[in-house]
Amino acid sequence: MSKYIAQRIALLIPTLIGMSLLIFAMLRLLPGDVVDIIAGTDGTASSAAKEKLRESMGLNDPVPVQYVKWLGNLLTGDPGKSMRSGEPVGEILMRALPITIELAILGLVFSTIVAIPLGVISAVKRDTVFDFASRVGGLVGLSLPNFWVATLMLLFTSKVFGWTPSIRFIPFTKDPIGNLEQMILPSIALAIPLMAITMRMTRTTMLEVLGQDYVRTANAKGLAPQPILYRHALKNALIPVITVIGFQLGGLMGSAAVVEVVFGLNGVGNTLLQAIFNRDYPLVQAATLYLAVVFVMINLVVDVLYAWLDPRIKLG
Amino acid sequence: MSVVTTTPDVITEGRVARAETPWWRFPKRWRNPIGIAGAIIVLFTALMAIFAPLIAPYEPSAQGAIRLLPPSWDHLMGTDELGRDTFSRIVYGSRVSLQVGILSVAIALAIGGILGLVAGYFGGWADTWTMRLVDIMFAFPGIVLAIVISGLLGPSRRNAMIAIGIIYAPAFARVVRGAVLAVKSEAYMEAARVLGASNARLVRQHVVPNILAPLIVLTTLYLSSAILSEAALSFLGLGTQPPEPTWGGMLNIARTYMEISPWMAVFPGLAIAILVLGFNFLGDGLRDILDPRLRER
Numbered sequence: 001m002s003k004y005i006a007q008r009i010a011l012l013i014p015t016l017i018g019m020s021l022l023i024f025a026m027l028r029l030l031p032g033d034v035v036d037i038i039a040g041t042d043g044t045a046s047s048a049a050k051e052k053l054r055e056s057m058g059l060n061d062p063v064p065v066q067y068v069k070w071l072g073n074l075l076t077g078d079p080g081k082s083m084r085s086g087e088p089v090g091e092i093l094m095r096a097l098p099i100t101i102e103l104a105i106l107g108l109v110f111s112t113i114v115a116i117p118l119g120v121i122s123a124v125k126r127d128t129v130f131d132f133a134s135r136v137g138g139l140v141g142l143s144l145p146n147f148w149v150a151t152l153m154l155l156f157t158s159k160v161f162g163w164t165p166s167i168r169f170i171p172f173t174k175d176p177i178g179n180l181e182q183m184i185l186p187s188i189a190l191a192i193p194l195m196a197i198t199m200r201m202t203r204t205t206m207l208e209v210l211g212q213d214y215v216r217t218a219n220a221k222g223l224a225p226q227p228i229l230y231r232h233a234l235k236n237a238l239i240p241v242i243t244v245i246g247f248q249l250g251g252l253m254g255s256a257a258v259v260e261v262v263f264g265l266n267g268v269g270n271t272l273l274q275a276i277f278n279r280d281y282p283l284v285q286a287a288t289l290y291l292a293v294v295f296v297m298i299n300l301v302v303d304v305l306y307a308w309l310d311p312r313i314k315l316g
Numbered sequence: 317m318s319v320v321t322t323t324p325d326v327i328t329e330g331r332v333a334r335a336e337t338p339w340w341r342f343p344k345r346w347r348n349p350i351g352i353a354g355a356i357i358v359l360f361t362a363l364m365a366i367f368a369p370l371i372a373p374y375e376p377s378a379q380g381a382i383r384l385l386p387p388s389w390d391h392l393m394g395t396d397e398l399g400r401d402t403f404s405r406i407v408y409g410s411r412v413s414l415q416v417g418i419l420s421v422a423i424a425l426a427i428g429g430i431l432g433l434v435a436g437y438f439g440g441w442a443d444t445w446t447m448r449l450v451d452i453m454f455a456f457p458g459i460v461l462a463i464v465i466s467g468l469l470g471p472s473r474r475n476a477m478i479a480i481g482i483i484y485a486p487a488f489a490r491v492v493r494g495a496v497l498a499v500k501s502e503a504y505m506e507a508a509r510v511l512g513a514s515n516a517r518l519v520r521q522h523v524v525p526n527i528l529a530p531l532i533v534l535t536t537l538y539l540s541s542a543i544l545s546e547a548a549l550s551f552l553g554l555g556t557q558p559p560e561p562t563w564g565g566m567l568n569i570a571r572t573y574m575e576i577s578p579w580m581a582v583f584p585g586l587a588i589a590i591l592v593l594g595f596n597f598l599g600d601g602l603r604d605i606l607d608p609r610l611r612e613r
């Protein structure tokens with residue numbers, strides 16, 4: 001097991017380097033001169049002032065040197081300062097990251113609680129009205145834009161209950177109930193598409209497992225249907241489902257971006273978006289990289305978890 | 317298609333169906349209510365986009381009416397913050413959704429398809445490096461990458477298409493590569509090669525027709541994702557720019573006015589959901605019909 005984990009971590013390094021290269025290249029190759037944007041394009045800044053700015057930002061160095069410097073700074077924990085506020089980018093993101101992670105985890109919890117029982121019932125009652133309804137319902141869930149659901153939720157709560165979300169983020173450690181009150185709607189909006197994916201996956205694997213020899217044996221030797229369902233079938237059916245859910249967690253962190261905007265939460269996604277509109281390059285670079293690193297780490301954990309749950313794949 | 321479904325039972329089923337059903341009835345496996353519902357929705361939206369000038373009662377940018385009117389017979393879905401007819405704007409908005417959806421998936425298909433074909437067919441270092449790049453692309457949450465690309469290129473319809481095309485390309489590369497690898501090991505490929513067929517001929521005559529079925533299914537399903545992504549980008553202000561009507565953009569503006577006119581936030585979202593549902597239904601149905609192996613996605 002530890003060998004497998006070590007192997008996986010070793011494989012992570014080229015991926016991380018590739019990711020940092022890609023982000024760096026993306027921001028360098030795109031049109032527009034950063035210096036023009038900072039100094040303003042109205043021509044008030046003299047070319048000497050621009051040149052000075054260029055020099056101080058290290059933009060006169062060859063591109064590979066710039067990359068190595070940037071990477072070196074990142075590794076020593078200094079991803080630069082925001083061009084807009086001058087605040088260290090690391091601090092901005094460390095404030096934003098917990099919001100996004102909490103949102104993603106809550107979304108995951110909600111979707112799983114609803115989706116797994118529905119998937120199991122759908123599989124057991126295969127080809128009934130319930131099964132058909134949940135299949136169609138699943139496709140409907142996949143089709144709802146989460147920002148629309150989020151907007152409607154805000155509309156509904158403000159019209160019916162006169163409730164609007166607080167503008168400032170309430171940390172869980174300070175006021176758990178206030179925090180959950182604030183986070184519950186966004187995480188449900190986030191959970192809906194994932195719910196559909198998990199439900200379909202549970203149904204499929206459940207059907208597969210129910211057709212296995214050991215389930216037939218358990219039936220033949222006269223075990224009650226309920227224990228067969230839970231002890232024999234569900235336990236095995238859930239292994240691939242857990243993997244799918246795990247991989248979705250990273251995706252949730254991405255889709256959280258849009259929901260964060262609707263609810264005015266200052267998570268990583270919203271921060272990234274503001275940074276893009278402000279052309280705040282260091283912040284864009286770092287926010288993208290942070291999201292991607294968290295995404296890759298989650299996938300690593302899921303891989304290891306999968307190997308631990310299902311010893312058959314460890315050798316593969 | 318016939319080559320993909322060469323399992324014996326399918327062939328017998330096909331023959332039986334052909335013998336028993338009159339020519340004007342679909343063969344049995346084409347009778348898929350979900351797929352048909354999807355096809356109807358997609359067709360309906362396509363017609364709406366094509367004949368928008370005939371269907372829309374007003375010009376989409378005409379500011380003729382009173383602002384923020386509720387739905388009525390004159391304005392089926394009310395009017396917006398500038399007094400424009402919401403129904404007309406939704407009808408015209410279907411053009412943007414379909415155009416961006418189709419073109420961005422075409423970009424993804426072109427980039428991903430070629431990469432996957434080269435990687436799967438030639439193998440070796442081409443395969444290693446292509447798949448390494450694909451893995452790295454997969455390491456980013458898709459929508460985040462789309463936000464960054466379209467945001468940095470500058471918000472516009474063209475750049476939204478490019479961004480969405482790029483983020484879906486790796487998925488196509490992976491599926492095409494897998495399908496090509498499966499086809500490559502078939503005996504008929506070896507036979508054709510022994511007979512002296514060139515690479516180009518092998519790909520054209522044997523590889524492409526045999527990977528078409530999974531590709532059609534994947535394309536349909538990604539059309540739904542692409543339309544959702546376009547709507548999200550427009551919603552964030554990173555897609556097609558106003559005053560051109562887009563469903564996502566209309567929702568974005570509706571947020572400001574929804575306390576006074578909630579219907580502004582309802583109809584555009586409904587339009588997005590219905591069209592995306594149409595493609596999801598169609599893809600689901602096509603998967604059942606064309607590619608039974610993919611059914612368990």
